[in-house]
Amino acid sequence: MAVPKAVVWPRDPHTAAKHDLLKKYLQPWAPILLTHHDSVTYAEGFAGPGVYEGGEPGSPVVAHQVFAEALQQRPKRVRLVLVEEDARRVEKLQRQLTLARQHTPDEISARMQSELHTGTCHPILLDRLRAGGHLGKPLFVLLDSYGGPDIPFSLLQQLAQYKRTEVMLTFVPNFLTRFAAKNDGHRGAGDAAFGGTEWHGVFTQPAGRKFAYLRDRYRESIKRAGFTYTLHFEMVDEGGHPLYLLYGTRHELGVEKMKDAMWSVDPAYGIQYRDPKDVQQQALDLQFEPNTDPLRRMLLEFIAESPAGRAVEDLQQYTLLETVYRPAQVVSLIEKMRDDEAVATEPRRITKKTQVFPYAKKPGQCELF
Ligand SMILES: C[S@@+](CC[C@H](N)C(=O)[O-])C[C@H]1O[C@@H](n2cnc3c(N)ncnc32)[C@H](O)[C@@H]1O
Structure with a gap:
């Protein structure tokens, strides 16, 4: 999509699905954190106008609705810190938030504070988060730019210093x-976004490998910034256009919750997921139990890399942290792979400790040929 010039623009299926994902992630995130903390902060560096051409809510309004609901059960506070560089969009967003407040009981609105700032994401967002005392407290940051090199590595690095900060970045390839x-x-701009020059290796990559090369370097940058756990995947719309999403956290539980949210996005938006690690780049329908062919390929490769085999718990950990799949899918897949004689297990009964080997390489077993 070309960068829109008008204040508002039509909502595309990616955006609809992205908002559903945001909602389904924040819905459990807010209550969990509000149980243990007096307040949580939601921040955006590229907030947009808060509404789409058809009247659908923008991401800050989606977040506002989720938090208003979460506060009904808890006597706590939520703070929204929003930055947007286009003054016309800031004005529109201000109006949308006022409308959202009008639909929220006064007692809840009183515990929701929102600040809007006109200007570029960096350094305003960080300055405001620092000045408002938000850093170090539970903080979810959405950096949803149109896809320019607008997110400096240094911003991510500073955010990642705080163990309760999580980020979600989205961009078109x-x-x-x-x-x-x-x-x-x-x-x-590239050096500032990637936090170094390693990405220059792209210049020697064949044309067909360039995007994947940079995508993988960018994910490494997010890790290097300090987000120990990252999840990355592509959303593909019906026309085949991809949107790349990256989530970074310092807590493994965050990845689990983000995956639950991913797989509960409404399939009616017509998008599919693609796992960047899958060599065949197979698109996956949004189903609670998605097609596991890509996971099978990725696990086979991972198992083959270790001559001593891999324990089921290692395969589950790999699935959680390195693929779009959930660990709960691993045991039934291993059973299927064993039935197909793609792997062997020792012992036969599958527990977390069971070792899994490529079929022909199980120790003590004759080669198949
Ligand atoms: C993809 S839109 C955000 C959409 C919004 N997050 C949503 O989902 O409803 C990106 C927004 O970032 C704004 N923008 C672009 N560059 C920016 C920058 N460097 N700093 C702050 N805002 C910027 C644009 O004006 C635009 O409104």
């Missing part, structure tokens, strides 16, 4: 592909 051209003027 051209954010990455525009760095792949040799002589464009993006080197400085």
Whole structure:
């Protein structure tokens, strides 16, 4: 999609699905954190106008609705810190938040504070979070730019210093592909976004590998910034257009919750997921039990890398942290793979400790051929 010039623009299926994902993640996130803390903060660096052409809510309004509901059960507070560079959109967003407050009981509104700032995400967002004492407290940051090199590594690094901060970044792949051209003027911006020069390796990659190369370097950058656990995947719409999403946290539980949210996104938006690690780049329908062919390929490769085999619990951990799948799918898949003679297990009964080997390489077993 071209970068919209108008104040508001039509909501595309990616955006609808992204908002559903945000809602389904924040719905459990808010109550869990509000049980243990007096307040939580939701921040956006690219907040948008708060509404789409058809009247659908923008992400800050989606978040406002989720938090208003969460506060009904708990005598706590929620703070929203929103930055947007287009003054017309800030004005529109202000109006949308006022409307949202009018639909919220006064007693709840009194415990929801929102601040809007006009200007560029960096350094305003960080300055405001620091000045307001939000850093170090539970904080979810959405960085949903159109896909320019607008998110400096240094911002991510500063956010990641605080163990209760989580980030979600979204961009269309051209954010990455525009760095792949040799002589464009993006080197400085690229170094600032990737936090170094390792990404320059893209210039020697074959054309078909450039996007994947940069995508993988970018994920490493997020980890290097300090987000120990990351989840990345692509949402593909019916026209085949991808949107890349990256989530970073310092807590494994966050990844589990984000996956639960991912797989509960409404399939009616017509999007599919793609796991960046899957060599065949198979698109997956949104089902509670998605097609496991890509997971099977990824697990086979992971198992083959270890001559001593892999324990089921390691396969589950790998599935959680390195793929779009949930660990709960691993045991039944291993059973299926064993029936198909793709792997062998020792012992036969599958527990967390059971070792899994490529079929022909099970110790003590004759080669198949
Ligand atoms: C993809 S839209 C955000 C949509 C919004 N998060 C939602 O889902 O409803 C990106 C927004 O970022 C704003 N923007 C672009 N560059 C920016 C920058 N460097 N700093 C702050 N805002 C920026 C644009 O004006 C636009 O409103």
